[in-house]
Amino acid sequence: MRKYASIALLEQIDDSNIAILRVSVSSDGAELSGAWVFENQEFASNIGILANDLILEIEVSSPNSLLLNQYIFHKVNLIDFLNEARSDAENGMRAFEGFVRENEEKYKEYMAVEASARKLLPKVQKKQLVSPEFRIWPKILEFKQSKEFLEANAKAGLITDDKEFLSGNLASARAIQLLVQMWQSDEVERKNRIYMDDQSAEVTILPRCWLSRLTV
Numbered sequence: 001m002r003k004y005a006s007i008a009l010l011e012q013i014d015d016s017n018i019a020i021l022r023v024s025v026s027s028d029g030a031e032l033s034g035a036w037v038f039e040n041q042e043f044a045s046n047i048g049i050l051a052n053d054l055i056l057e058i059e060v061s062s063p064n065s066l067l068l069n070q071y072i073f074h075k076v077n078l079i080d081f082l083n084e085a086r087s088d089a090e091n092g093m094r095a096f097e098g099f100v101r102e103n104e105e106k107y108k109e110y111m112a113v114e115a116s117a118r119k120l121l122p123k124v125q126k127k128q129l130v131s132p133e134f135r136i137w138p139k140i141l142e143f144k145q146s147k148e149f150l151e152a153n154a155k156a157g158l159i160t161d162d163k164e165f166l167s168g169n170l171a172s173a174r175a176i177q178l179l180v181q182m183w184q185s186d187e188v189e190r191k192n193r194i195y196m197d198d199q200s201a202e203v204t205i206l207p208r209c210w211l212s213r214l215t216v
Contacts, residue, residue: 001204002211005065007076007176008050010068011058011143011169018043019065021173022053023180025205025211032173050074053211058143058172066096078179078209084207085183087133092190103127103209125188133187135182146175153178183207 007023011060020036034189038046044067055075058212068075074091103126141149150171204211 002214003205005206006053007210008053008058009056009169009173009176010057010060011172012061013037018060019169021169022037023173023176025180027205028183030177032177033124033165043067048106054213074213076213078141080209081179081207082139082141084209086137088135089186092132092134100129134186134189146171149175150178180206
């Protein structure tokens, strides 16, 4: 199981410059770990810094996007991330509800047996389980909505920066950081539940749809 990954967000600042912000991800969370601004002509000679990154193109000029095709198998998108996170949360809730129903049925059958005969059966207890608290995942999130997304999750303070021209890029990177933290929170919630099967309970640092891009 991969224990570390990095995500590079690329966005044109203007016609002449491109910004790269990197979010590093581990089992301990996600941190903004690097930021670069290159003139377009410098980008080609520095593109190697992306060799081991997952790549998110926010808004990149056509020439720079073509340069990135050498890492095309590392390109990811937010829709896949959100779809897997939402699906896993829904499946986790269904697993919880199914486990509760099964336990109630077994307990009802157990208690229906006469007390004298019940003593000869394996004891069945009615479990008092707390419902899991999975995050509420949006169906879609545009990078231009990053500031609003952070504000809605009480994280607006993360986007203050003295480099005003990078504020939009920083908001996007912080939004990715928050999404990763939300994913890992849900993963821990799943792992801590006795009704989840071994595979479902495995904690991954990122959605599998993104991690799989690093194995190509």
